[in-house]
Amino acid sequence: xxxxxxxxxxxxxSILLRRRLAEAGFRVEQFHYASTRVDSASVIxxxxxxxxxxxxxxxxxxxxxxxxxxxxxxxxxxxxPLGRLVLLGVPVTASQAARWCLTLPGxxxxxxxxxRDELLSEAPGLVAARWSVGTVAxxxxxxxxxxxAGVSGPSDGTVSVAETHLPHAADSIVxxxxxxxxVCSHAVAEATIRFLRTxxxxxxxx
Numbered sequence: 001x002x003x004x005x006x007x008x009x010x011x012x013x014s015i016l017l018r019r020r021l022a023e024a025g026f027r028v029e030q031f032h033y034a035s036t037r038v039d040s041a042s043v044i045x046x047x048x049x050x051x052x053x054x055x056x057x058x059x060x061x062x063x064x065x066x067x068x069x070x071x072x073x074x075x076x077x078x079x080x081p082l083g084r085l086v087l088l089g090v091p092v093t094a095s096q097a098a099r100w101c102l103t104l105p106g107x108x109x110x111x112x113x114x115x116r117d118e119l120l121s122e123a124p125g126l127v128a129a130r131w132s133v134g135t136v137a138x139x140x141x142x143x144x145x146x147x148x149a150g151v152s153g154p155s156d157g158t159v160s161v162a163e164t165h166l167p168h169a170a171d172s173i174v175x176x177x178x179x180x181x182x183v184c185s186h187a188v189a190e191a192t193i194r195f196l197r198t199x200x201x202x203x204x205x206x
Contacts (some may be wrong), residue, residue, distance in 0.1 A: 006064030
């Protein structure tokens, strides 16, 4: 399986998630990209090459911007040998926080092309109709966007729960964690493991 990090991250922040997935028996790799220095098309091409180098089926877990890249990849190459897809705090609709942040001086340089390409637009449709996709949202509103940008409704401080709604998703869950906490939380890791194994976030029979 492959983890794809978000904006301003490197994958180092996902060390606990990788460890928990590995302990659950998954062979885990981390996909790294320079999130502020490349456009989304270049990242998706590199992601495609990485996925094709792995033994199928390849599960993908994407956090924030990384999840948008997962959706773009799956939409562009529907014949890829993918397994299940898990989206952690991924704005499927255009991001309120990104729209607000990009009005600030110097923000265009700070965000880079990939974020502007993805976070100000709608995610590609119908991906979840082909693949088994699970969405995880956080409801602990810690972060400057929640304080200053007026992210509406329950949120993880950066992405609102409503923004994570993906039509035709196999399952979804909301947990009391912040946006960054999504890749550190034990509860998120356990839910991700359940979904990768069964296609559902809940325990069997619950």
